[in-house]
Amino acid sequence: MLNHAPFNEVLLSTVGTPKQAKLLDSSPRSRVWRVRLADRRVVIVKQITDGGDAGADANTRFAREVAGLRLAGRAPRPGVAPAVLATDESSRVMVLEYLEDLGRTDDWMPAYAESLARLHALTGPADAGALPVSSGPTATDVESFLTLARAIDVPVPSAVPDELACLLERLDPTPHHALLHGDPCPGNDLRTADGVRFVDFERASLGNGLIELAYFRIGFPTCWCAMSVTAAPLAEVEDVYRTTWRGLTGKDVPGDLADACAGWLIQGDALVERAHRGTVDQLGRVPAEDFTWGYVSARERLVHRLGVVADMTRDHDHLHAVGRLSSALADRLLVRWPKLRPLPTPDARPW
Numbered sequence: 631m632l633n634h635a636p637f638n639e640v641l642l643s644t645v646g647t648p649k650q651a652k653l654l655d656s657s658p659r660s661r662v663w664r665v666r667l668a669d670r671r672v673v674i675v676k677q678i679t680d681g682g683d684a685g686a687d688a689n690t691r692f693a694r695e696v697a698g699l700r701l702a703g704r705a706p707r708p709g710v711a712p713a714v715l716a717t718d719e720s721s722r723v724m725v726l727e728y729l730e731d732l733g734r735t736d737d738w739m740p741a742y743a744e745s746l747a748r749l750h751a752l753t754g755p756a757d758a759g760a761l762p763v764s765s766g767p768t769a770t771d772v773e774s775f776l777t778l779a780r781a782i783d784v785p786v787p788s789a790v791p792d793e794l795a796c797l798l799e800r801l802d803p804t805p806h807h808a809l810l811h812g813d814p815c816p817g818n819d820l821r822t823a824d825g826v827r828f829v830d831f832e833r834a835s836l837g838n839g840l841i842e843l844a845y846f847r848i849g850f851p852t853c854w855c856a857m858s859v860t861a862a863p864l865a866e867v868e869d870v871y872r873t874t875w876r877g878l879t880g881k882d883v884p885g886d887l888a889d890a891c892a893g894w895l896i897q898g899d900a901l902v903e904r905a906h907r908g909t910v911d912q913l914g915r916v917p918a919e920d921f922t923w924g925y926v927s928a929r930e931r932l933v934h935r936l937g938v939v940a941d942m943t944r945d946h947d948h949l950h951a952v953g954r955l956s957s958a959l960a961d962r963l964l965v966r967w968p969k970l971r972p973l974p975t976p977d978a979r980p981w
Contacts, residue, residue, distance in 0.1 A: 648667055692722040694831070694832060698811075710745050710827055750810065763804060767797075771913075794952060815854075838884065895939050931973070936957070
């Protein structure tokens with residue numbers, strides 16, 4: 631345990647002298663301390679490390695998080711992220727505002743949705759290049775999804791390949807410039823006295839905000855804590871998001887939420903934690919094994935996503951065949967593995 635925060639002369643002269651440091655729990659990709667300074671202020675010190683992220687250079691992740699946090703720092707009070715107080719690129723250390731987390735509340739989603747919309751609305755075309763363009767599904771994902779259907783003997787309607795090819799075109803993030811968190815999962819949101827703020831911007835990017843609004847429907851696809859939001863709570867949070875966005879930008883949210891959800895469905899990497907993404911065809915594993923991430927299995931995540939897309943595309947002009955295939959796939963998975971559980975609901979959130 632490293633109980634000494636990595637302060638060099640640059641940080642000492644900028645922030646002050648640390649008097650007490652406590653190492654906090656964090657991912658393998660970083661080390662995080664809560665530090666009390668000589669002037670009694672409390673700050674968070676985060677150091678990006680080399681571990682735990684396949685294919686991602688630590689220096690790149692540091693630069694990406696700092697850039698994302700600084701863009702998020704544009705928000706008027708109340709903020710949507712901790713302020714950046716100081717950075718040291720040579721040691722990949724950032725000193726951040728300390729935020730007092732008030733802890734769990736049952737009715738957490740509306741404030742989360744409001745802050746997410748406020749975050750997304752902070753950037754525009756003038757910010758192109760400030761962060762990477764968001765990544766989404768590819769032709770390889772499409773082929774993996776179709777191969778999964780064939781592997782479990784579900785016929786693929788003839789219109790599906792063309793519908794999915796057109797889906798990839800519609801999901802092109804290039805025309806969009808919303809500030810995306812990249813991993814807006816429960817646990818990366820802090821409930822403070824003046825609203826929800828997001829932390830851990832290592833995957834920040836620019837793209838379409840619907841990709842992250844879709845988290846509520848599709849089951850929080852990049853999160854260990856997959857969950858199902860339905861009925862009235864779902865309608866409320868989506869209305870909060872859209873109303874907040876419209877109030878800030880004067881425009882409706884661009885794009886199609888059904889497209890965003892279908893995009894998450896066909897991405898096999900959204901079935902596993904970050905360290906395992908880009909390593910194997912995750913959808914290809916589903917017929918042979920049911921691997922677990924958090925307390926939910928890959929097949930359970932997949933059944934939920936299939937059901938969401940099937941429900942959203944019954945009368946969809948561009949994804950009707952994809953919806954029929956999704957419904958058939960969900961039925962086949964449940965017949966083969968009848969003990970698959972539905973995703974837990976948000977009121978069961980333990981964090």
